[in-house]
Amino acid sequence: METTHKHPPYLMIWLYLAVLTAAELALAFELPISRNLKLLLLLFLAVWKALLVAMFFMHLKFERWNLRILAIIPVPLALIFIAAGMSEHIW
């Protein structure tokens, strides 16, 4: 039996991702702003794009919290791991 589910607007997400990628390129090579601001904005755009993929393409937005937690837990662990490695440069 054929059933039609309601799906997220995948093509709209694709458009967002394409526009954000173009914005990243413009920011990296065209905009005359300070290096630190550029770095922050580029990281912000990358995280934004990654969240769009995780939430809509990997359907985390629609999953139960117990599965979301499984996906989220490694992220702070990875950040702690990187921060620990960076510690001698920061302090």
Next chain:
Amino acid sequence: MTHAMANAMRPPFPAERGVDVYNKKLGMWVFLASEVMFFAALIGSYVILRFGAPGEWARPGIVLNIKITAFNTFLLICSSVSMVKAYAAISDGDPRKMRFWLLMTIIGGATFVGIQVYEYFHLVEHGFTPAGVREGSELAELVKDGTLPAATMGLYGSTFFTMTGFHGFHVTCGVLSMAYLYFVKALPGKITPQDYAGIEVVGLYWHFVDLVWIILFTIVYLI
């Protein structure tokens, strides 16, 4: 009766309620959690080496071909959309459309790998190798005249090829998995609207590979 014996005689605990997902999907999520740590190790090493590098870091805009990689990034995003369209098609009960989108995803992924191989050949030809800049090459001239920093080119070369190489390996595994799904499962009609776990599980892996590339592209090529 001793305490140990009392424990041994106790009936087993009732099974706890799981996370309400089927085993293959749960297994893929656990695998992806381990993959996050794998790529965190690679990206973390890169960040630590870059911040601790003696002097200026190599300039990606001069060393790498950003335009072709930007196109490759766009291609990978498109293939992620086509994969999720394949999932949507089969969950809506349309195997024909699912096969079409799955094939598009395979073509997109294979093209990504092809372009990456071309990029590697191009970079090595211009003198950018995993060991740094090759003597007598075009890039070696830029190092000599001070356009590129001599001290960090070796570090940049080894980290660049390690990170993008491992990612390329993951993309290749994804393409092979999807090709298996297409030829062995989808074409003979074994993926049905009642059972499309393969599409969802391999799709999760494919989107993760796309997600990692989004981060790598920014960190390695743009910053």
